[in-house]
Amino acid sequence: QSVLTQPPSASGTPGQRVTLSCSGSSSNIRSNTVNWYQQFPGTAPKLLIYSNDQRPSGVPDRFSGSKSGTSASLAISGLQSEDEADYYCAAWDDSLNGPVFGGGTKLTVL
Amino acid sequence: EVQLVESGGGLVQPGRSLRLSCAASGFTFDDYAMHWVRQAPGKGLEWVSGISWNSRSTGYADSVKGRFTISRDNAKNSLYVQMNSLRPEDTAFYYCAKDAKGTIFGDYRNWGQGTLVTVSS
Numbered sequence: 001q002s003v004l005t006q007p008p009s010a011s012g013t014p015g016q017r018v019t020l021s022c023s024g025s026s027s028n029i030r031s032n033t034v035n036w037y038q039q040f041p042g043t044a045p046k047l048l049i050y051s052n053d054q055r056p057s058g059v060p061d062r063f064s065g066s067k068s069g070t071s072a073s074l075a076i077s078g079l080q081s082e083d084e085a086d087y088y089c090a091a092w093d094d095s096l097n098g099p100v101f102g103g104g105t106k107l108t109v110l
Numbered sequence: 111e112v113q114l115v116e117s118g119g120g121l122v123q124p125g126r127s128l129r130l131s132c133a134a135s136g137f138t139f140d141d142y143a144m145h146w147v148r149q150a151p152g153k154g155l156e157w158v159s160g161i162s163w164n165s166r167s168t169g170y171a172d173s174v175k176g177r178f179t180i181s182r183d184n185a186k187n188s189l190y191v192q193m194n195s196l197r198p199e200d201t202a203f204y205y206c207a208k209d210a211k212g213t214i215f216g217d218y219r220n221w222g223q224g225t226l227v228t229v230s231s
Binding site: 033035037043044045046050056092097099102104 | 145147154155156157160169170171205210214215216217218219220221222223224
């Protein structure tokens with residue numbers, strides 16, 4: 001059972017906009033910034049979004065992050081087949097005194 | 111270019127020990143906190159442990175507290191984790207990850223490729 005809650009799966013068609021959700025609590029998402037990581041099968045995770053809505057260099061602007069209260073979202077516009085991957089949210093948890101992850105969302109491009 | 115290369119994984123019997131290493135390059139190692147994050151096959155990510163830039167602060171997940179010890183050698187640009195009393199549930203890919211700053215925060219900017227630890231008799 002992960003501290004942050006993500007739907008296990010999501011899907012969309014090429015060109016569509018999809019939004020992945022991440023739900024937490026006052027001790028993590030409300031109080032701290034959220035990161036998003038992208039992971040392809042058999043590879044290491046890669047930072048996609050940091051500090052709620054910042055993109056590292058090289059990440060397309062089709063990816064955007066937002067946070068409101070105890071929830072965060074990752075939006076992918078202009079969905080492409082190569083976006084098919086697992087997506088994880090993460091944040092520091094003040095109660096646990098450590099970083100926590102969501103269980104991950106497997107995104108399928110139909 | 112930041113590079114993190116883990117080593118030391120393998121097959122180990124329950125109750126035995128293993129030490130993982132992570133060799134870092136491409137950045138000023140002693141400016142940043144470092145972490146170990148693991149992923150059981152087919153499962154999600156789990157933070158294992160973190161260490162501040164100067165080793166004065168360390169943190170552990172409850173699942174490994176008292177069994178795992180994180181350390182670093184800034185002179186060798188290396189991160190380690192000593193894993194004792196290993197259990198089958200410790201079976202996972204172990205990733206070394208670089209934090210965004212010197213204190214433990216869990217903002218993983220860079221990741222290694224991972225090393226697989228299998229605990230089985």
